[in-house]
Amino acid sequence: MKLIAILIISILNKFFIVLTNKNIEFCESSHILFTLLKNKNKSLVVFRKCKISKSNIEIIGMDNNLTLSGNLQKSSIFISGNNNSLEIGNNTSILNMKIVIRGNNCRISIKSNTSFGSGYLICMGKYNSIEIGEDCQIADDVSIWATDSHPIYDLNGDICNKSKAIKIDNHVWIGNKSVILKGVSIGQNSVIGMASVVTKDIESWSVYAGNPAKKIKKIGGWDRNFITQ
Numbered sequence: 001m002k003l004i005a006i007l008i009i010s011i012l013n014k015f016f017i018v019l020t021n022k023n024i025e026f027c028e029s030s031h032i033l034f035t036l037l038k039n040k041n042k043s044l045v046v047f048r049k050c051k052i053s054k055s056n057i058e059i060i061g062m063d064n065n066l067t068l069s070g071n072l073q074k075s076s077i078f079i080s081g082n083n084n085s086l087e088i089g090n091n092t093s094i095l096n097m098k099i100v101i102r103g104n105n106c107r108i109s110i111k112s113n114t115s116f117g118s119g120y121l122i123c124m125g126k127y128n129s130i131e132i133g134e135d136c137q138i139a140d141d142v143s144i145w146a147t148d149s150h151p152i153y154d155l156n157g158d159i160c161n162k163s164k165a166i167k168i169d170n171h172v173w174i175g176n177k178s179v180i181l182k183g184v185s186i187g188q189n190s191v192i193g194m195a196s197v198v199t200k201d202i203e204s205w206s207v208y209a210g211n212p213a214k215k216i217k218k219i220g221g222w223d224r225n226f227i228t229q
Contacts, residue, residue: 043059043061043062043063043064043065044064044065044066045059045066046065046066046067046068047068047069048067048068048069049069049070049090050068050069050071050072050088051071051072052068052071052073053072053074054073054074055072055073055074055075055076055077056075056076056077057076058077058078058079059078059079059080060079060081061079061080061082061084062082063082064079064081064082064083064084064085065085065086065087066079066086066087067085067086067087067088068088069089069090069091069092070089070090070091070092070093070094070110070112071092071093071094072088072094073094073095074095075095075097075098075099076097076098076099077099078098078099078100078101078102079100079101079102080101080102080103081101081102081103081104081106082104082105083104083105084101084103084104084105084106084107085106085107085108086099086101086109087108087110088110089109089110089111089112089113089114089134090112090113091112091113092110092113092114092115092116093114093116094115094116095116095117095118096118096119096140097118097119097120097121098119098120098121098122099120099121100120100121100122100123101124102123102124103124103125103126103163104126104127105127106123106124106125106126106127106128106129107128107129107131108121108123108129108130108131108132109129109130109131109132110132111133111134111135111136111170112135113134113135114132114133114134114135114136114137114138115136115137115138116138116142117139117140117141117142117176118140118142119138119140119141119142119143119144120142120143120144121144122143122144122145122146122147122149123146123147123163124146124147124163125146125147125162125163128163128164128165129146129165129167130144130146130165130166130167130168131165131167131168132168133168133169133170133171133172133188134170134171135170135171136168136170136171136172136173137172137173137174137224138173138174139173139174139175139176139194140177141176141177142174142175142176142177142178142179142180143178143179143180144166144168144179144180145179145180145181145182146163146164146165146166146182146183147164147182148161148163148182163182164182164183165182165183166180166182166184166185167184167185167186168180168186169185169186169188169189169190169204170188170189171189171221171222172186172187172190172191172192173190173191173192173222174186174192175191175193175195175196175209176195177194177195178192178193178194178195178196178197178198179196179197179198180192180198181197181198181199184199184200184201184202185202186198186201187201187202187204187205187206188204188205189204189205189219189221189222190204190205190206190207190208191206191207191208192208192209192213193207193208193209193210193213194209196208196210196211196213197210197211198212198213199212199213200212200213203215205218205219205220205221206218207219
C-alpha cells in the first residue's frame with residue numbers, strides 16, 4: 001500500500017478526512033478504518049481495490065460510512081450530517097465529479113463497472129437516496145440532483161419542495177450535459193440523449209431526449225464500443 005499523506009482532524013463531534021494527494025494508491029487488500037469514539041462517533045471509511053488521485057474527501061458529522069472500491073480522479077466527496085453513507089462499487093471510474101451528501105440518513109450507492117465523465121451527484125435531506133446500477137455510462141457534465149438544495153415555503157410556512165430519491169437501473173447511458181432531477185426512476189438498458197432534462201420516470205429499453213425528456217423510441221440495447229457505421 002502506498003499512502004503519501006492523509007490529514008485527519010477531529011474537533012468535538014466532527015470528523016474530517018481530507019485527501020489532497022497527487023497520487024494515492026491502495027492495493028487489493030487495503031482496508032482503512034477511521035473511528036472516533038468521542039461523542040459516540042463511529043464513522044467508517046473503507047478503501048478497497050481503489051486508486052485515488054488529485055481528489056478531496058471531507059466527512060463532517062457522526063456515524064457516516066464511506067466505501068470506495070473504484071477509481072477516483074480529480075474529484076471531491078463531501079458528506080455532512082449523521083448516519084449517511086456513500087458506497088462506490090468495484091471497477092467504477094469517477095473523473096471530475098463533485099459528490100455531495102448533506103443531511104441525515106441519506107445514501108448514495110453506485111454499483112460496479114459504472115463510469116462517470118464529470119458533473120454533480122447531489123443528495124440532501126432526510127432518508128433520501130440516489131441509487132445507480134451496474135455498468136452505467138454517465139458522460140461529461142451530467143448533473144444528478146435528488147434535491148432542490150434550498151427550501152421553498154408555501155403560504156403556511158411549510159416546505160413544499162422536499163427532496164426525493166433517484167433510482168437509475170443497470171446499463172443506462174446518460175448523454176453529455178444531461179440533468180436528472182429528483183424523484184425519477186430510469187429503467188434498465190435505456191439511453192438519455194445529450195442535454196436532456198429528466199423530470200419523469202424513464203422506461204426500460206428506450207431512448208429519451210429533450211427538455212423535458214420525452215420518449216423517442218424503443219431499442220434493443222446499446223454498447224460501450226465506439227460506433228463503426
